[in-house]
Amino acid sequence: MQTQLLINGQLVAGQGAKQAVLNPSLGSTLVEIAEATPEQVDAAVRAADAAFADWSQTSPAQRSALLLQVADIIDANAETLARLESQNCGKPYSAALNDELPAVADVFRFFAGAVRCMPGSAAGEYLPGHTSMIRRDPVGVVASIAPWNYPLMMAAWKLGPALAAGNTVVLKPSEQTPLTALKLAELITPIFPAGVINVVFGRGPSVGQPLISHPKVRMVSLTGSIPTGVNIVSSGAATMKRTHMELGGKAPVILFDDADIDAAVEGIRAFGFYNAGQDCTAA
Numbered sequence: 695m696q697t698q699l700l701i702n703g704q705l706v707a708g709q710g711a712k713q714a715v716l717n718p719s720l721g722s723t724l725v726e727i728a729e730a731t732p733e734q735v736d737a738a739v740r741a742a743d744a745a746f747a748d749w750s751q752t753s754p755a756q757r758s759a760l761l762l763q764v765a766d767i768i769d770a771n772a773e774t775l776a777r778l779e780s781q782n783c784g785k786p787y788s789a790a791l792n793d794e795l796p797a798v799a800d801v802f803r804f805f806a807g808a809v810r811c812m813p814g815s816a817a818g819e820y821l822p823g824h825t826s827m828i829r830r831d832p833v834g835v836v837a838s839i840a841p842w843n844y845p846l847m848m849a850a851w852k853l854g855p856a857l858a859a860g861n862t863v864v865l866k867p868s869e870q871t872p873l874t875a876l877k878l879a880e881l882i883t884p885i886f887p888a889g890v891i892n893v894v895f896g897r898g899p900s901v902g903q904p905l906i907s908h909p910k911v912r913m914v915s916l917t918g919s920i921p922t923g924v925n926i927v928s929s930g931a932a933t934m935k936r937t938h939m940e941l942g943g944k945a946p947v948i949l950f951d952d953a954d955i956d957a958a959v960e961g962i963r964a965f966g967f968y969n970a971g972q973d974c975t976a977a
Contacts, residue, residue, distance in 0.1 A: 695778070697727045699895055700879035701734060702741035703888025708895055709734060713869055719784035727872065729896030735864075735904045738892035742835040742862035743910045745889030750832045750860040754809045757858055760885050761806035767881050768799040778873045779846055785969060794847055801850040809858035832860035833936060834912035837905045839926075840875065841917045842868035843972040848917055849875045853891065856915070864892045864911070866902055898922065909933060918942065945975045 698705040710729030717724050730738070768775065775798075776791035783790075812830060820826055838852035845867055856863050867875035872895050879893040894901055906914045907929050913936040914926050923939045930937055949958055965975065 695725050695873060696877045696880045697725055698876065698880075699730055699734065699738075700876075700883060700891065700893040701738045702745075702892065703883060703886075705880060705883065706734070710896060710900065713895075713897065715782065715870070715873060717781050717784060724781060724873070727876075727895055729869075730894040730901050732900075732904045735894055735901055736908065738864045738894050739835055739837075739905065739908045739910050741889035742864050742892055745887055746832070746834055746862045749862055749887060749890050750834075752860065754812070754858075757860065758806040758810050761802045761809075761854065761858060763885050764882050765799040765802040765806070767885070768795065768802070768878075771877075771881060772796075772799075775846060775874050775877060778877055782871045782873045783842070783845065789969075794844065798846050798850045801847070801854045805854035805858040808855075830859075834861060835908075835910055836861045836863050836913045836915060837908070837911045838863055838865045838915045839902055839906070839918060839922075840865065840867045842871040843969060843974075845871040846874040846878065849878060851917075852915055857886075857890070861913070862890050862892075864894060864905060866894050866896070866905055869895065869897045869901075903929070906930065906935075911935060913937065916940070940974070943974065 696705075698707055700706075708728030708730050710731045712726045712728050714723045715725050715727055716722065772791060772795040776787055776795050779785065779790040779794065780787040836852075836856045838856065840848040840852055849865060849867060852865055853863055865875060865879075875893055876895065879891070882891065894905065896902070905911065906926050914930055915938040916923055916926055917940040920941045920943075923941045927937055927939070929935075947958070947962055949955070965973065
């Protein structure tokens, strides 16, 4: 298993406290991984900040080509990634391989296409003799914190759009389910310039907090709980960090008068328990 962090293009061992990573279906320890220290978090953010100058100036075509390479690598290593996801999340291997891995690769292909056809509002002539225009610029270093229910899928959702837009990223997967994100870091290291993608491991207080509060982080993306979101928004207020919060909860269901009740109940039952009920779109 790949247990090293990715900092500035190099796989390095964490130097902090060791954390057990479990197989929840068996109740056994898969591996112990050392957390990133605050110094390693700082090094990851500074590497991302240094890489931003050149990466932000690459063309959409260049970024698109690299994202397509990521998708191809995921397809080529689908069985390995699915096995890790199955072991670390306790979910069926067939579901990880057949439901999730194709969608993970498709995330990178989607953003590889989207970056080459970004729409914009029509410029308006708001003042006589002046022409208005819209320019899209990347924001800088994005700190991304992913959850435990779909670890690789959520890593893809964090990385794909940020990289496509020309940002650099420091990703912190959940300390409970980090194995596929760490493996992906190893697989894609040869593709991107050093520092463009960094992956650190650890708990929220010891690794997440110094990451989101780092002065060189310009945006924080979280998929997680409401209390964590409140903490991130509060921490980022002093430096006006941009935030993207997808916070926890189950999806409600609204049935109209013409609904097929039997079909609706079957759908609610199926998705209420899909992925052990650990799904933000479950009813």
